[in-house]
Amino acid sequence: MNFHSFQCRGHFSISGMARLIRILFCMAGAALLVACAHPISIEAKAVPERGVQQLPKKAAYVMTAADRQKQVTTDGGGGDKVSYYPYRDFERALRAALSAVYTDVSVVPSVSDVAAIRESGATLIFVPEISTTSYSSSVLTWPPTMFAFNVTVNVFDAQATSIARLRVNGNGNAEWEEFKGDFGLAGRRAVEAAAKALVEEIRRTERLL
Amino acid sequence: MRFTAVLLALVVSIFLTGCANLVAPDYSADYSAVDALKRSGLAKSNVGKVQPEDAAAKVNLISLRGSSLRAGDTTFAGYVGRAMMSDLKEAGLYDANATRRIDMVLLKNEIDVSGFSEGLGLIEVQLTISDGGKTLLQKNYTVKTRFESGFAGAVAIPKGQTEYPNLVRELLAAIYRDQAFLQAMRS
Numbered sequence: 001m002n003f004h005s006f007q008c009r010g011h012f013s014i015s016g017m018a019r020l021i022r023i024l025f026c027m028a029g030a031a032l033l034v035a036c037a038h039p040i041s042i043e044a045k046a047v048p049e050r051g052v053q054q055l056p057k058k059a060a061y062v063m064t065a066a067d068r069q070k071q072v073t074t075d076g077g078g079g080d081k082v083s084y085y086p087y088r089d090f091e092r093a094l095r096a097a098l099s100a101v102y103t104d105v106s107v108v109p110s111v112s113d114v115a116a117i118r119e120s121g122a123t124l125i126f127v128p129e130i131s132t133t134s135y136s137s138s139v140l141t142w143p144p145t146m147f148a149f150n151v152t153v154n155v156f157d158a159q160a161t162s163i164a165r166l167r168v169n170g171n172g173n174a175e176w177e178e179f180k181g182d183f184g185l186a187g188r189r190a191v192e193a194a195a196k197a198l199v200e201e202i203r204r205t206e207r208l209l
Numbered sequence: 210m211r212f213t214a215v216l217l218a219l220v221v222s223i224f225l226t227g228c229a230n231l232v233a234p235d236y237s238a239d240y241s242a243v244d245a246l247k248r249s250g251l252a253k254s255n256v257g258k259v260q261p262e263d264a265a266a267k268v269n270l271i272s273l274r275g276s277s278l279r280a281g282d283t284t285f286a287g288y289v290g291r292a293m294m295s296d297l298k299e300a301g302l303y304d305a306n307a308t309r310r311i312d313m314v315l316l317k318n319e320i321d322v323s324g325f326s327e328g329l330g331l332i333e334v335q336l337t338i339s340d341g342g343k344t345l346l347q348k349n350y351t352v353k354t355r356f357e358s359g360f361a362g363a364v365a366i367p368k369g370q371t372e373y374p375n376l377v378r379e380l381l382a383a384i385y386r387d388q389a390f391l392q393a394m395r396s
Contacts, residue, residue, distance in 0.1 A: 038363060041234035041371040063240075092237040106247075107240045119248070142363075181230045183367065 042187030047096035060122035077136025093195035170194025239382035259290035328358035346393035
């Protein structure tokens, strides 16, 4: 009886262990494949065009290598996250937005870098601060279907004196049927909307004209 | 029930990237390098079509763990050519009618995401600057990049996808900072 009892307990224990290992293995696989931050690009395709009525002014914006390497992670769908580089992916759109208003646009490493600002000849220096949120209405797919790209731009003169503070928000939506391998589509649309809004905001701000 | 849901999400996740028709994101320049070009007082140039134009050429094909990466409505050689043209326009140095011309041949073009934690990019072009019948410069430029990747295809494949513009940006910035290139563009 004792032997039988031992056998039963042993058999139960081994099969239970195997089952547990299988479950753990599947969970680890699922964690590796699903519960991770999926990289996306939110680089704009359509950026503001150079204006026909550009102001004869030189502008610069601040973007450092550290800014470009800043990676953020926000929500996707199905409990997953997405990761991207908001500054790097916004730079072309930002530059295009400034070029839509001003005749000459350059990048400088800092608002206090007197030599770089003098070399650029810029009289207006734009310093962007970006915040983002994303979300997906789907529980089965990870690409975000809704994306908010919010930019605060502090503007300084060549002597680093603050002269304006602009705030623009870009929202982008995308449906599953539209992705076609472009998983950052909602983010891209948000970036495009933010760049367009920035052009309008600059043109509305008298001190920047 | 929960286990089934996890498995379903797993399968969807695999197919979402595994079967997708991947397109390289749009190119964005190293604007510090472009601004330096803008202030360098170089002569305006035209950019010829980058070879090979054949979409089936090996350098125009990139596979990311079996998923093919495309360059949108062009080839990867065309992507590099458009990128340089866009940079020269930004720097005020592009003129479609200029006698000075930049031609490139794409010799290597690889994004490798087979590693468990790191991906590799490799690109090489042969660049020729000519004016009329005179060759001012012929030089090969090679750039290698390393980027964080992952074991899972759901991470590695989009990482490789988003790396391509960065690889081209590094290549073109290296060209713009090269003294031999600047000398040939100035002469």
